Amino acid sequence: MSKYKVSIVVPVYNVEKYLSRCVESLLNQTLDGVEIILVDDESPDNCPKLCDELSLKHPNVKTVHKKNGGLGLARNSGMEVAEGEYVAFVDSDDYVELNMMEILYNECKLNNLDAVYSEFNTDEYPGYRVIPHIERLYQNEEIESLKLDFIGAEPEYTSSVKYEPSACKGLYSLDMIRSNSIKFLSEREYISEDVLFNLELLDASKRVKLVPFQLYHYCLNGGSLTHTYRADRWEKLCKMMTALERYKSRFSNPRAFELRVARTAMAYFRMASTIELHRNNISCFEKYKSVNKMLKESVLQSRLESYPISRLPKAWRVFAFLMKKRLSFAVCVLILIKG
Structure with a gap:
């Protein structure tokens, strides 16, 4: 007892x-x-x-x-x-x-x-x-x-x-x-x-x-x-997405699982990019290069290939389209406009 x-x-x-x-x-x-x-x-x-x-x-x-x-x-x-x-x-x-x-x-x-x-x-x-x-x-x-x-x-x-x-x-x-x-x-x-x-x-x-x-x-x-800049944040977010993939076999509906992981992957990228673009200690070009590198990450792009972007809320639809097309500059502009 x-x-x-x-x-x-x-x-x-x-x-x-x-x-x-x-x-x-x-x-x-x-x-x-x-x-x-x-x-x-x-x-x-x-x-x-x-x-x-x-x-x-x-x-x-x-x-x-x-x-x-x-x-x-x-x-x-x-x-x-x-x-x-x-x-x-x-x-x-x-x-x-x-x-x-x-x-x-x-x-x-x-x-x-x-x-x-x-x-x-x-x-x-x-x-x-x-x-x-x-x-x-x-x-x-x-x-x-x-x-x-x-x-x-x-x-x-x-x-x-x-x-x-x-x-x-x-x-x-x-x-x-x-x-x-x-x-x-x-x-x-x-x-x-x-x-x-x-x-x-x-x-x-x-x-x-x-x-x-x-x-x-x-x-x-x-x-x-949670509230401080971390240089390895994106690396750990990618590792987290890979770790989640290991749970796929435990779900009776693999497609539902894939859609949830993909939505989280997009949110991870948006969070990491926003933090990167608001840093004060690096140049604009360095910020762009960092976001561009994150956007091309295979663990992210593989989840966007078959994602139904048209089903997303309006606020996310354009952002997801730019991500899928790997339009890094447009992604940066959109994040900065949104604040």
């Missing part, structure tokens, strides 16, 4: 100014039986000391000190020592509603769930808009449609993202994770490691539910990997 109802794994790295806010939201959860696992990923600031102080002060807080390896591997280290029936993941520069764990735990117990997913609250993240999904239970074969939504959107959908696949929005059966040897890959290799984690988890699940409650506060932190 599990010692706790829920174990919350919190990777900690260079977040001294945010850590207290995060941990306070976890210590004050309305659910009894919550364990908090702080995983110090060799943080260079005062966080290791703060984590140790919290462990000494609170019996339900434990600290794991490990050699720096990144977010995904830190989460794995936390799972290894977790003693909860269910496990949740919270990034240390974010925080959660005080009743998040109670709501999600009760959903799991009432509905005999392997996993439950809530929604982000982005009040502290200007420009990031979330439209909560309707409440829905997925069972057995129905889970494949949720897996597709985690990968990307169908051509007609207004956004390229159908369901944000962050591991932080969910609560998961720890026994199921361990029984199926599910682990996070390193974000230093795969830029969207949460997608791969969730695909593995959903493959092993029998009953999964989405709830429309915005319980996780996703905060804007200029120092996080």
Whole structure:
């Protein structure tokens, strides 16, 4: 029998100014039986000391000190020592509603769930808009449609993202994770490691539910990997697209899978190109060369060959056509016009 109802794994790295806010939201959860696992990923600031102080002060807080390896591997280290029936993941520069764990735990117990997913609250993240999904239970074969939504959107959908696949929005059966040897890959290799984690988890699940409650506060932190320029971003996005291809045989409708991956590939390219074109430390010609090189990448073009561009929303149709025709200069102009 599990010692706790829920174990919350919190990777900690260079977040001294945010850590207290995060941990306070976890210590004050309305659910009894919550364990908090702080995983110090060799943080260079005062966080290791703060984590140790919290462990000494609170019996339900434990600290794991490990050699720096990144977010995904830190989460794995936390799972290894977790003693909860269910496990949740919270990034240390974010925080959660005080009743998040109670709501999600009760959903799991009432509905005999392997996993439950809530929604982000982005009040502290200007420009990031979330439209909560309707409440829905997925069972057995129905889970494949949720897996597709985690990968990307169908051509007609207004956004390229159908369901944000962050591991932080969910609560998961720890026994199921361990029984199926599910682990996070390193974000230093795969830029969207949460997608791969969730695909593995959903493959092993029998009953999964989405709830429309915005319980996780996703905060804007200029120092996080998501919001900073990375020279290897496109390389890792290409590697991510290749990794997704390995899941194709697990889907009963391969064409639906291909369309979702292609839509995500287009979104990856647009994101990477936009970041590149707004850099201030290189010339316009260097920016163009970089976008041109990305556009010719085979892992991208192979997904555009048979893609039904005419089914895309207007805002994406022209952009996708220019991508398919490899019109790099026109792509750059369109991105700069759109901002």
